Amino acid sequence: MENKSIDDIDLRLLDALQCDASLSNQALAEQVHVSPPTCLRRVKRLRELGLIERQVALLSPDRLAPVIGHGLTAIVEVSLDRQDAQSLDAFEARVATDDAVQQCWRVSPGPDFVLVAQAPDMPGYLALAQRLFTQDANVRNVKTFFSVKRAKFEPRLHLAPQRRASA
Structure with missing residues (x-):
């Protein structure tokens, strides 16, 4: 090993x-x-060791906007009726496969999940909501916030030097 x-x-x-x-x-x-x-x-x-998951290019939404449009960034709180492990895992697995979902966080306390999703426009978001929330009988509540400005986006983890154990 x-x-x-x-x-x-x-x-x-x-x-x-x-x-x-x-x-x-x-x-x-x-x-x-x-x-x-x-x-x-x-x-x-x-x-x-799996410490480097993958290498990706971070794109500039503002510079791409003239080509693809600005789109909508939605931060979505989702609460489920049943929070047993199987129900949480099933919801998580379903939203994780949807291309519109950029991030999926299982959180506590409060809602069960916080999602960050991208949609081309409001009809696109409505289709996403129908697909992920309305058709799921276990979804109790959805609260969506639409981003008006991204002030900071930094996926970097702060890596402090390791502390040595004193002898």
């Missing part, structure tokens, strides 16, 4: 990749102050 411990170099690699995953291995190694072979080996290990 692979050792799952990570050190400060691993944390620096993860932090640098969060800022720019398109860095070449050479540039990443220079930034983190390790050799390129060490960098390559460590990044491969971090992927194998």
Whole structure:
């Protein structure tokens, strides 16, 4: 079994990749102050450990708007009638497969789920609501907030250096 411990170099690699995953291995190694072979080996290990889920491009909605339109971003609170594990899992699995749902959070207290969804326009949101909420007999309440401005969007996790145990 692979050792799952990570050190400060691993944390620096993860932090640098969060800022720019398109860095070449050479540039990443220079930034983190390790050799390129060490960098390559460590990044491969971090992927194998599942610490790096995937690498994606973050798109600019404002710059894409002239081409695809602004669309609607909806933050949706969903409460279910039954909150047993099977009902929660079933709802989560269903919304997770819908392309319009960008994020799905199971939360407590308050609603059972908070979703972030994207729709091209209000008829598109209505279709989403019909598909995900109205047709589900277990959905008790839905409260939707529409974004008027995105002030911050940062998927980066804050990675503090590991604390060493004192001897």
